[in-house]
Amino acid sequence: MRIGELARQSGTTTRALRYYESLGLLRARRGANGQREYDEADLRLVTEIRSLTGIGFALEDTRPFVECLRDGHPSGDACPASVAVYRRKLAELDECIERLEAARSRVRTQLAEAEKRSRPCAR
Amino acid sequence: MRIGELARQSGTTTRALRYYESLGLLRARRGANGQREYDEADLRLVTEIRSLTGIGFALEDTRPFVECLRDGHPSGDACPASVAVYRRKLAELDECIERLEAARSRVRTQLAEAEKRSRPCAR
DNA sequence: ACTGGACTTGACGTCGGCGTCAAGGCGGAG
DNA sequence: CTCCGCCTTGACGCCGACGTCAAGTCCAGT
Numbered sequence: 001m002r003i004g005e006l007a008r009q010s011g012t013t014t015r016a017l018r019y020y021e022s023l024g025l026l027r028a029r030r031g032a033n034g035q036r037e038y039d040e041a042d043l044r045l046v047t048e049i050r051s052l053t054g055i056g057f058a059l060e061d062t063r064p065f066v067e068c069l070r071d072g073h074p075s076g077d078a079c080p081a082s083v084a085v086y087r088r089k090l091a092e093l094d095e096c097i098e099r100l101e102a103a104r105s106r107v108r109t110q111l112a113e114a115e116k117r118s119r120p121c122a123r
Numbered sequence: 124m125r126i127g128e129l130a131r132q133s134g135t136t137t138r139a140l141r142y143y144e145s146l147g148l149l150r151a152r153r154g155a156n157g158q159r160e161y162d163e164a165d166l167r168l169v170t171e172i173r174s175l176t177g178i179g180f181a182l183e184d185t186r187p188f189v190e191c192l193r194d195g196h197p198s199g200d201a202c203p204a205s206v207a208v209y210r211r212k213l214a215e216l217d218e219c220i221e222r223l224e225a226a227r228s229r230v231r232t233q234l235a236e237a238e239k240r241s242r243p244c245a246r
Numbered sequence: 247a248c249t250g251g252a253c254t255t256g257a258c259g260t261c262g263g264c265g266t267c268a269a270g271g272c273g274g275a276g
Numbered sequence: 277c278t279c280c281g282c283c284t285t286g287a288c289g290c291c292g293a294c295g296t297c298a299a300g301t302c303c304a305g306t
Contacts, residue, residue, distance in 0.1 A: 077237040086234040093227040104216040111209040114200040
């Protein structure tokens with residue numbers, strides 16, 4: 001399968017796939033005419049990358065998962081490095097959510113006060 | 124007061140202040156030698172900008188608050204446009220938090236499964 | 247032979263909020 | 277006079293994940 005077909009099947013673009021390759025996340029064999037040639041294993045890799053970035057992982061964070069799959073593991077998170085990324089990401093998410101909730105409560109307070117001032121004798 | 128002093132008092136940098144001016148958020152009078160001259164009202168504006176961006180507001184989102192203050196209102200959120208930004212921001216925060224919590228639960232699930240696979244007979 | 251689509255590499259653009267460097271002006275202290 | 281610290285404008289750099297354009301190659305269909 002060539003790059004256009006892989007893009008279609010993985011729901012991304014050829015540009016993104018070449019970008020992944022430039023980062024070393026993806027490696028393509030080349031046909032006689034110099035065009036990239038992919039197989040089902042590559043589709044699996046891209047699927048893994050996409051599902052992780054879809055959750056909010058940075059591309060660099062997907063690297064352990066990709067390498068894990070390339071090492072022959074059936075699942076990208078079967079390796080300790082991937083699990084470590086999970087943990088780190090969980091901590092990041094916790095902290096981020098915490099900050100956002102704090103911001104939300106501040107905004108709510110501000111909004112309530114602003115409305116109180118604009119309608120001092122609200123019905 | 125000149126730009127360095129304003130930066131110190133507002134806890135930011137001269138670069139940031141000039142940037143705010145380039146966006147039209149801040150307007151400086153110029154002294155005889157061409158240097159920017161600020162007063163307490165300007166400090167108030169910068170303080171407003173900083174406290175809002177500190178919560179997570181984009182600079183453009185602070186514009187209504189700044190203009191509200193410049194219109195002579197004692198509080199930056201005394202104007203309808205500011206309150207509208209509050210509401211929009213609240214909705215944004217809600218959605219963002221929701222997405223992050225969804226991501227977190229997915230990561231948690233993945234992590235739990237990965238650990239189950241790596242230690243099938245965990246004690 | 248020609249057209250059209252898919253492919254190649256290379257390189258610049260995008261968004262936000264500044265950081266940082268360049269190159270110079272201005273004013274007060276020693 | 278020199279030095280130092282503050283100020284000025286202009287312009288490029290950064291981060292991430294690509295989008296988009298340029299200019300050319302390759303192949304299948306008619």
